[in-house]
Amino acid sequence: MNFFRGVMGGQAAGPQPSGAETIQKLCDRVASSTLLEDRRDAVRALKSLSKKYRMEVGTQAMEHLINILQTDRSDSEILGYALDTLYNLICNDEEEEQDEAMQKQSDDLGAQFTEQFIQDPEHITLILSLLEEFDFHVRWPGVKLLTALLKNQGVQVQGIILVSPMGVSRLMDLLADSREVIRNDGLLLLQQLTKSNAAIQKIVAFESAFERLLDIITEEGSSDGGIVVEDCLLLLLNLLKNNSSNQNFFKEGSYIQRMKPWFEVGDDNSGWSAQKVTNLHLMLQLVRVMVSPVNSPGASASCQKSMYQCGLLQQLCTILMATGVPADILTETINTVSEVIRGSQVNQDYFASVNAPSNPPRPAIVVLLMSMVNERQPFVLRCAVLYCFQCFLYKNQKGQGEIVATLLPSTIDANSISAGQLLCGGLFSADSLSNWCASVALAHALQDNLTQKEQLLRVQLATSLGKPPVSLLQQCTNILSQGSKVQTRVGLLMLLCTWINNCPIAVTHFLHNQENVPFLTAQISENLGEDERLVQGLCALLLGICIFYNDNSLENYTKEKLKQLIEKRIGKENFVEKLGFITKHELYSRAAQKPQPVFPSPEQMLFDHEFTKLVKELEGVITKAVHKSSEDEKKEEEVKKTLEQHDNIVTQYKELIREQDAQIQELKEQVATMTAQSEQMQTTVTQQLSQIQQHKDQYNILKLKLGKDNQSNSQADSQVNGLQTEELTQLREEVEELRQQHTLLQTQLGDKDALINTLQSETAEGSAAASDNTELLKELEALRSQVQSQSVEIDQMKTERQELLRKAEAVSSEAVSSSDGSLDAAKMAEVESRLAAQTSETERLKEESKSLLESRAELEQQLATATSTVAILQTEKAKLQTEVQESKKEQDDLLMLLADQDQKISGLKQRLKALGETVDDEDDLDTRDQTDEDEEDEDEDED
């Protein structure tokens, strides 16, 4: 304080001796004046002095100014002046030309006053509440003051705002202010507010910040917009950077899709203003924030997916291949594309298919690699291409295969430039940067891919005419031994280490060249300068890999022999120390931090991120391997073998499990389909059941209705349909008539029956008479037989008489007339009379029987007529019965008809109702109501 006073006092002592005093007077007026005008004038005067006499005003007037803010809430003018004054005190004006000491002093003042101001957190709450004031003169300086406070003492002010209720929400409302100045300064305020405070960032996002900011960006013309767009983008970056929760919210809110139009940059590129470049740069950074390799893999993956699906990646690739794009933007676009495709198979595949619009079209990868190995391209661009290539190959076995394939003899296409050709060209060019980039790029094509490591061993190079071709591996070691630049050698050593790591065949290939091991041991054992330390370390690593992944197939260079060599020529400790040079290198840890190759200068381009991982992995095991004795080694070998056996068993089991898994999966699927089917069945069953139930219900209702209709008789029916009922009643009457006829006939029939009965009984009597008859007949028979016997007697007598007559003749002839003859004649007469009597009697009897027979026939006739009448009656009855049945049927049909029509009517009514028509109930009210009433009556009856 004394120091400041001294400086300021020195000034004040000069031309303006009254400065401090004036301020004191003004303060007194602010504090004691009862008139608002006076106070206002005093504050205005303080404001005008606050820049020049910043320290004096600050130390003397701050309390008074704060008091004004609390007490003079009603006058926006005085509030405005007070806020402006406070702003002048707290804000460190950077625009004015000041020397460093002055700037420092100004900063210190700002910090000091800020601290003083926020000592009471209520002061911040006060400003927050003032921001609710709509008046421009209050709100605007309020926003500026709060921004300045945040700039000076961010963490504390953030803390106070965070805990004041609705604090952040109120500040968010600034973005909705119709006055652009306030909205724009609100953006700056929010930028300060959200700086590295995740809690506030989340609240701001919760208050729909993404939506509003994206809207503002669109309104302002996206990348063609001005500084407001830039401010929005900066705020968005603040909200999303390292805030996974907000990133998730951004993704879930489908805001990634809204970024796509940002990159719809025309190909004409007439204007690439500085602002546009800045805006696009920030836009690209926003995309990168969402897919940054430091994010959780799952989060990045889903963002990458939606970036492909919404066409954002495609849009970026268009910029990549467009002409006239500023190098700065192009570089950042390449970096962005890199991270959008990194580790995402779909996006990588898409990227591989992108062609440059050249003639003939070339794959984008090839075009990019051309830039990477081109010395004239900017360094950052070349780094970006390398990054892009690395990201393309990251976890992409297919892509690795495709790149390596362009180098294989069988697939080389001599007519077009391939990625492989460019890489080889880079590997052996005179430019060390190209060497390094090509080495690292090729190493990434082999990363974790044993197949490609073995494939690449097949590559042969034609170095110069007349000489036999050399293998790529050999060529690399050749260049290594030629002692080129450190960068080149480091690149090649990283390539070799990656190549032979975990690949015994490659190790054997490498050792096969007799010159390689002596070269390495020489490099490691020599006492070289600082620059060569890294190369030494890498040589040690390479040799270490040769030991660790040695399958002992070369007699001269078995594990054991190599170890002995180290012990004799280098010394174990020395070897390990040299190995340690790698991780101790100052650039190592920087490269280990993140995958993107970023180097302050081309010379510092030494380590690749993936390679640092490899070193971390191998350093320990190689150290162990070198230190281990041969016995240990043997033991280890045994253990390894048993482990391998175990591994085999495990893999067997794993396979079994996999098979079973597959089976289970299959069965599960089956079960799923079955259950789905059964569910379907069940649903159909239930549907059908419900249908049946419906039908039943309908049926019951109909039945009930029918019953009611029947009960309520023709009355109701006639009202429903007069005609039919009339017919019905007619029919009913007819039926009734018929029934009566029927009963009549039946009684007649009964009578007849009775008659018949009597007749029958008579007939029975008749038959009794017949039995008499038969007796008579018997008598008759007897008589006949008597008659016959008598006639026989008569015949006998005749014959006797004739004999007698003949005898008499004979006697007469003998002349004797005899009296006997006369006697005989009397006798005969007697007999004859008796005969005649008997014959007449027979005659009489015959007549009698005849009459009896006649009477019987008569009776029989009578019986026949009676039975015939009965039959006629019966047919008549049957006819009547059928008639009755027919009429009944007709009646049923009519009832059915009736029911149908009823249903139709109700259906139509419901439809009408459903269509919203007020159903003309009057039409059927009379009928309905009555039937309803009837029903109700019946219900009541039933109750």
Add this chain to the structure above:
Amino acid sequence: MAYAYLFKYIIIGDTGVGKSCLLLQFTDKRFQPVHDLTIGVEFGARMITIDGKQIKLQIWDTAGQESFRSITRSYYRGAAGALLVYDITRRDTFNHLTTWLEDARQHSNSNMVIMLIGNKSDLESRREVKKEEGEAFAREHGLIFMETSAKTASNVEEAFINTAKEIYEKIQEGVFDINNEANGIKIGPQHPTTNSTLPGNQGGQQAGGGCC
């Protein structure tokens, strides 16, 4: 990802009652027995269907610890629904409900739908708060009530969906001003029918139309 409506939810309640687990179960359908203490708030989202309409739920899971209370309060105003959670095996979490409710009522908009949730219903043997007590509390304060288990996923879907149904019904009844996003409700980008029936909201419509 078109939706008819977007609802913002918050989950509140004492620390350790299972708020984050409820959210995880609802969004990811998994259960994490050991969960880091929530710092401030965490975000989760899921799409559901109500009445044949796609509804997007954006859920902010808040920290239950007292020290975060001032931060979490900032989320009350903009939420359309709140799940107020207690632990049925810890009576103190039930006893604190009144405080939570007062806080919520004070800072939220008056139409916010609050669902009371008794979590950890799988731990029947350790139960300290009867279901009837929860029901009674809910009845007394006009809340919907449900017992859930984030572990077994029992009733978890229902808790979130029933809350959404309640909000949806309130929208249908016209209780919510759906054009004021501060209520925690947003009309989806493709929702022509509702927009056409609501005259005089051109600004809101334009903002919505610019989306996607």
